[in-house]
């Protein structure tokens with residue numbers, strides 16, 4: 001799978017994708033991530049990529065030309081799914097992330113300022129994705145969120161020790177609570193069952209705890225499962 005990120009801040013993307021799971025996935029050649037500086041594609045001699053909005057109003061709007069040309073050049077002869085990071089998009093969920101793993105090539109566009117010229121949505125964008133109902137300054141953090149959420153779902157990316165099986169949102173449940181050494185931390189003890197060595201009982205306890213946590217923190221997930 002390949003991600004191409006179109007941004008005016010490639011330096012924001014690069015350090016994050018060169019650490020942890022995203023780096024490991026790239027080292028294993030399961031994923032390739034490339035950040036492209038939008039300013040390299042502008043025909044403006046001052047490397048401008050934005051202009052004032054027609055109809056007036058505050059702020060600037062990202063222009064068509066650099067984004068159209070960047071997508072065309074990056075896509076080349078490959079088939080690519082173009083994702084726009086945008087508050088208007090459908091909110092990213094685990095299901096949506098899973099669906100995105102089906103695409104071999106994803107181009108992510110990071111907006112800035114007041115957003116992008118509407119003609120870019122009309123002509124280029126296959127899917128708009130929001131990471132929540134709040135407004136961020138730019139699309140770089142959403143792009144990183146999307147790539148992280150999608151990459152860890154690609155078979156082979158997570159090691160044996162990091163299973164996807166019981167993760168939150170799998171089967172509309174939150175994950176069960178975890179404990180580690182010491183078994184007694186300043187008088188606060190780990191539940192006995194986890195020290196019992198009875199795998200079946202541990203499994204039952206974890207299932208019950210996952211359900212209880214979901215009921216308490218995210219009852220909406222249980223409704224969705226019906």
Ligand code: SAM
Pocket residue numbers: 084085086087088109110111112113114115116129130131132133134135136137138139140142
């Ligand atoms: N004027 C726009 C609005 O009110 O919907 C907000 C533009 S925002 C300041 C600039 C860029 O940040 C957007 O074009 C988008 O790429 C990104 N962005 C901001 N919030 C986002 C969110 N919740 N999810 C995804 N992208 C977001």
